[in-house]
Amino acid sequence: EVQLVESGGGLVQPGGYLRLSCEASGFAFSRYWMSWVRQAPGMGLDWVANIKHDGSERYFRDSVKGRFTISRDNARKSLYLQMNGLRAEDTGVYYCARESTSGIDAFDIWGRGTLVTVSS
């Protein structure tokens, strides 16, 4: 079964840090671009960052540049999001999503998400 499972969320104080993980199974993880998408409580979806299949390219939304880092370990079939300098506005459910190998056929598989709460 094709699956993504996130972990690592929790309650953290403003200025703190968390590392999210996403473990993939059931597909050739090393061939796919991967993304993180978040959703603040009661709000819409926001793309956060992505990484190329070999880790050679990474892109971020402006509001997280310099604070978040995305990485992957293809041998472990895992994707990571290191979040530093957390702010209240970073609160939300963080989803790991499979992008594509070719560009067009993207975001077909999503994990169930992990909740990040930034609060004092």
Next chain:
Amino acid sequence: DIQMTQSPSAMSASVGDRVTITCRASQGIGNYLAWFQQRPGKVPQRVIYAISSLQSGVPLRFSGSGSGTEFTLTISSLQPEDFAIYYCLQHNSYPYTFGQGTRLEIK
């Protein structure tokens, strides 16, 4: 950044109705346009990709169309399980951007 503007933001309809949701991009995005359905408390699920390609397992009553900067998602005959929030997404250029969502409610 490319702005994705969905309309309407919310709508109510009855089972059996035909509904259309529109997404307008602030600039051209080629065919890098997808639609997602999110039921309450659930994970977003892709229903359409590449403007008009139907996700495997999604009912044929869902269809997508458009080009350039204007795109539509149509549900030909609403079923009870279709009442949800729908989002469009452009993944042509960074940062990828979602529309604000269209809440489809039962009349």
